[in-house]
Structures are given as C-alpha cells and as structure tokens.
Amino acid sequence: MNMIKLENITKIYPPDIKALYRVNLHIKPGEFVSLVGQSGTGKTTLVKILIGEERPSQGRIVVGGWDITDIGQAEVPVLRRQIGVVFQDFKLLHRKTLFENVCFALQVCGEPSSKINNIVPQVLKIVGLENKMRRYPLEVSGGEQQRTVIARALVHRPKILLADEPTGNLDSINADEIIEILQKINKFGTTVLLVTHNREVVNKLRKRVITIENGMIVGDQAVGKYIL
Amino acid sequence: MFLLSILRVIKFSLQDFWRNIWLSVVTILILVLALLSVNLLLVVKVLGSTAIDAVKEKVDISLYLRSEAPENRIFTLKDRISGLDSVKEVNYISKQTAIENFRDKHKNNQDMMLALSELGNNPLSPSLVIKPKEVDNYDELIVSLNTIDDQIIESRNFDDHKAMLAKINNITDKASRAGLIISLFFVLITVLVVYNTVRVAIYTHKREIGIMKLVGASTWFIRAPYLISGIVYALLGVSAVIIILYPLLSLIQPYLANFFSGFEINILTYYNNSFIKIFGLEILAVILINFLASLVAVGKYSKV
Ligand SMILES: Nc1ncnc2c1ncn2[C@@H]1O[C@H](COP(=O)(O)OP(=O)(O)OP(=O)(O)O)[C@@H](O)[C@H]1O
Numbered sequence A: 001m002n003m004i005k006l007e008n009i010t011k012i013y014p015p016d017i018k019a020l021y022r023v024n025l026h027i028k029p030g031e032f033v034s035l036v037g038q039s040g041t042g043k044t045t046l047v048k049i050l051i052g053e054e055r056p057s058q059g060r061i062v063v064g065g066w067d068i069t070d071i072g073q074a075e076v077p078v079l080r081r082q083i084g085v086v087f088q089d090f091k092l093l094h095r096k097t098l099f100e101n102v103c104f105a106l107q108v109c110g111e112p113s114s115k116i117n118n119i120v121p122q123v124l125k126i127v128g129l130e131n132k133m134r135r136y137p138l139e140v141s142g143g144e145q146q147r148t149v150i151a152r153a154l155v156h157r158p159k160i161l162l163a164d165e166p167t168g169n170l171d172s173i174n175a176d177e178i179i180e181i182l183q184k185i186n187k188f189g190t191t192v193l194l195v196t197h198n199r200e201v202v203n204k205l206r207k208r209v210i211t212i213e214n215g216m217i218v219g220d221q222a223v224g225k226y227i228l
Numbered sequence B: 001m002f003l004l005s006i007l008r009v010i011k012f013s014l015q016d017f018w019r020n021i022w023l024s025v026v027t028i029l030i031l032v033l034a035l036l037s038v039n040l041l042l043v044v045k046v047l048g049s050t051a052i053d054a055v056k057e058k059v060d061i062s063l064y065l066r067s068e069a070p071e072n073r074i075f076t077l078k079d080r081i082s083g084l085d086s087v088k089e090v091n092y093i094s095k096q097t098a099i100e101n102f103r104d105k106h107k108n109n110q111d112m113m114l115a116l117s118e119l120g121n122n123p124l125s126p127s128l129v130i131k132p133k134e135v136d137n138y139d140e141l142i143v144s145l146n147t148i149d150d151q152i153i154e155s156r157n158f159d160d161h162k163a164m165l166a167k168i169n170n171i172t173d174k175a176s177r178a179g180l181i182i183s184l185f186f187v188l189i190t191v192l193v194v195y196n197t198v199r200v201a202i203y204t205h206k207r208e209i210g211i212m213k214l215v216g217a218s219t220w221f222i223r224a225p226y227l228i229s230g231i232v233y234a235l236l237g238v239s240a241v242i243i244i245l246y247p248l249l250s251l252i253q254p255y256l257a258n259f260f261s262g263f264e265i266n267i268l269t270y271y272n273n274s275f276i277k278i279f280g281l282e283i284l285a286v287i288l289i290n291f292l293a294s295l296v297a298v299g300k301y302s303k304v
C-alpha cells in the first residue's frame, strides 16, 4: 500500500509549458521524503496536484487509496482535510491571534467548539507555541509564524503533511527548528513531503531524497544528499 | 452541526462588518446613491405617465347639433353613439348648459359678457361630448362616427383632435423609449457599481478565502458570509433610502401639486401604495446583484 502514488503524471500549463513530465512516484505511509530541484522545475505544481488545486493533464494519482485524478470540485474540501499544507509565505490572518488562526481552520469546517477547544492547544503544544498563542502574528518571529501555520495544518490530524519550502523565508536557526518539528510530526506517523532548496537541511536529514529537473524525476535515493 | 455553521457564519459576517466598518459604510453609501437615483427615475416616470394619462383623459370629440333639434331625437342619437364599441361615454350638453359654462368661463371678461347680452338670445349649439374608450382607438371611433348620419348633426370636425392626438402619442412613445433607455442605463451603472464594491470587499478577504480553501472549508461556508453581508447591506441601504426619500418627497409634493394643478397627483400616496413592491424589489435586486458578484469574485480570488 502506498500513501501517495503518481503514475505517469504530466502537467502542461497553457499554452505548452511542461511543468511535470511523466512523473512516477510512490511514497509509503510514514515516510519522510524531501523533494529538491532548481527553481521552476515543477515542485510546487506537484504539491498543487496533490491537494486538488491543479488537475494533471495526463496520468493517474492516488492519495491514501483515493483516486483523485478527476476529483470533483465538491470533494476537494474533503481531500484537504486529509492533507495538511504549509507554504513558504505564512498565510496567517493578521487580525487574529495565533490561537484564533488555528481555531479558524476548524471553525470554517463546521467543527463543534468542544472539539476545537480540545485540539487547538494540543497542536500548538506540538509546535511549542503554548505560551505565545495569545499574540498576534506580527508580534512573533517568522519562525513562530511558520510554526503556527504547521499547527494549523495539523488540526484535522492529516495523514499527509506537505511543506513547500517552509524554511524559505527563515534564517538557519529558525529553519532547523521547523525541520525538527516536521521530524517530530513524522515520528507520530504522518507522511511528510518536504519541498526545499536548502542543501544543509537535506544533508542533515539523512532521509529519502527525490530530485526533480525540468519536470522529470532524475534521482531517488533512500538516504540522499543534495546533488545539484 | 448545520445550525452551528449558520450561527458561525452570521457571527463571522457581523464581525467582519465591524472590523471593516469603513468599507461597510462606503459600500452602503454607494448602494444608497445608486438606489436614490433609481427612485428618482421612478418618480420622474410616475409623474410623466400621470401627466400623459391626464391629457389623454381630456381628449374627447364634440358633435355639434342644430339649435332647433328636439331633445328626444338628440337622446336617440346619444343612445346610438353610446352603443358603439369604441365609445366610453357620451355626455349631452344642452344649449342651456353650454351658455352657463360659457358665462362661467368668461365671467371676468366684461367685453365678452356685454357682447353676449347684446345678442339677446342664446347663440350656442347643443352638443354631444364623446369620450373614446381607448385613446389609441381614436381613428376607429371617427370612422364609426362618420357612418352615423342624422340630420340634427350640424358639424363634425375631428381634424384638430387627430393632430393633437398624433402629437401626444408621439410624445408618449418618445418619452417611454427615452425612459426605457435611461432606466436601462441607470440599472446598468448601478449593477456595475454594486458589483465592483462587492468585488473590492471580497478582494480584501483574498487571504482569508485562500486559507479557508486550503484547510478544507466547504464552498458554502466560504460563500455564505458574503450572502449574509449582502443581505445586511441591502436592508441597511434600503432603510437609509426610505429615511432619505420620504422627507424629500413630502418636500416636493406641494410643488408638484401646484405644477400639475387640476390633475390628481400625489407621489407620496403612490409610494405608500406600492411600498412593499418598490422597496421589496429593490432589496431583492441588491441581494441578487451581491450574490452574483460574490459568486464571481470568490471564485476569482480563491486560488491558493
Ligand atoms: N498557473 C501557471 N500557469 C502557467 N505556468 C505556470 C503556472 N504555475 C507554474 N507555471 C510554470 O510551471 C513551471 C513549474 O512551476 P513550479 O511553480 O511548479 O516550479 P517550482 O519547482 O515550484 O519552482 P520554485 O522552486 O521557484 O518554487 C514553471 O516554468 C512555471 O513558470
């Protein structure tokens, strides 16, 4: 059984930009996979296909046993509650406290307050923000903002966590902290796909590394190094 | 859970209304201006059609009869004309009534009264005043009247009326066509302005919508707050318009009554009688435009 299965995925943006070309990729439950590659090689496109934001032009994609190749608009929210996503830009609401930002994700999904009050402190504790959760995003550091985003991505207890350059805007100390948190989440059993440019991060992780070039997978090492 | 979501959506929209109070105020202000211009147009239209109806009501045809015609023959003729399809009513003006009307009309004119008394006897003819059922069937009526031949008819000259009617019809046509074009123009501008306002309002929520989509909020949860704030805007906007419009109408009513003296016209009564229809429609229209605009805008700004 695979958690993520891509078969011959090709994505062409109009008019004829080949963002991904015949990508085959299998990721098992509980794996921690780093996806590396130069700018514009299709990494974010892959993430977007995984969360139903873009549809593949060709190929088949199965997530957690669910074939989402032709997923309908109405099913996308269901998929997104199973996949946590973290992007480089923090995407927090500045007028809400960190606590409220995390609550928001559950509120808009119609979850009852009792569940929200139970889960939110838990996920904030995982990312180590239980003491700062009453602050507003602009009152905390970039690393702390990104940790809030990770906490928010965890509220649905997702099977998969996608992190697209989560350390892109952070200095190396903050970046290390984020990676540690991702490792911790992975230890709980969540499958993690980390997209990164950061050579040090990848080399230190000593986990599976997939290298992508011009939309094609050119390397897949069990204990990989950043080879570009 | 559904009820919980509804309550939460309402709470979110009201919170949002207060947090972006200036944007809300501006949105409502634009709405009020747009609605005021629509209502202004409505007033002009009501006045116009009242005036035209009043003029049409005054259009009648007089059939002048011989002075010596016996009354029983006149009544027979009156009945015959009343029987015509295109006739609404026929009034008989006797010689005596005619002279009284004349005296009444010229009672301030000394020369005229002097001339009348010098004549000694009553110089006026009796007449039948015929009102057509529909002003537009005027031609038909004239044709029918021409087929009636009775020796007591002294003269039938309809040409004046025909020319006047043609003129009125012409004006009515042009006025309603112009009114239609102006109305469409106004409605179009209103729709665009409201649409754009809603778009701006939603643009400020780009980030929020993006996050909602990312964390798996259902589509209706994303759209519902805009529907609710649309309803709030519509209710507040139309209430404001009512509050502004009524004093304004009472202010101009005396001038209108003066200007259209002789005609029954009361713009306040008109608004009172059609209150639900006018303002209900305006509320519905605003909600609809809001809804469509948010449908488009939410789709547009919700890419992650
Ligand atoms: N919506 C789009 N429409 C058209 N072309 C796009 C679109 N999104 C991405 N592309 C193109 O597809 C290619 C892959 O883009 P993608 O964002 O997946 O790259 P990436 O590997 O994430 O790059 P980076 O490391 O800079 O984030 C690029 O050439 C990009 O210009």
Ligand SMILES: [Mg+2]
Residues within 6 Å of the ligand: A043, A044, A045, A164
């Ligand atoms: Mg990218």
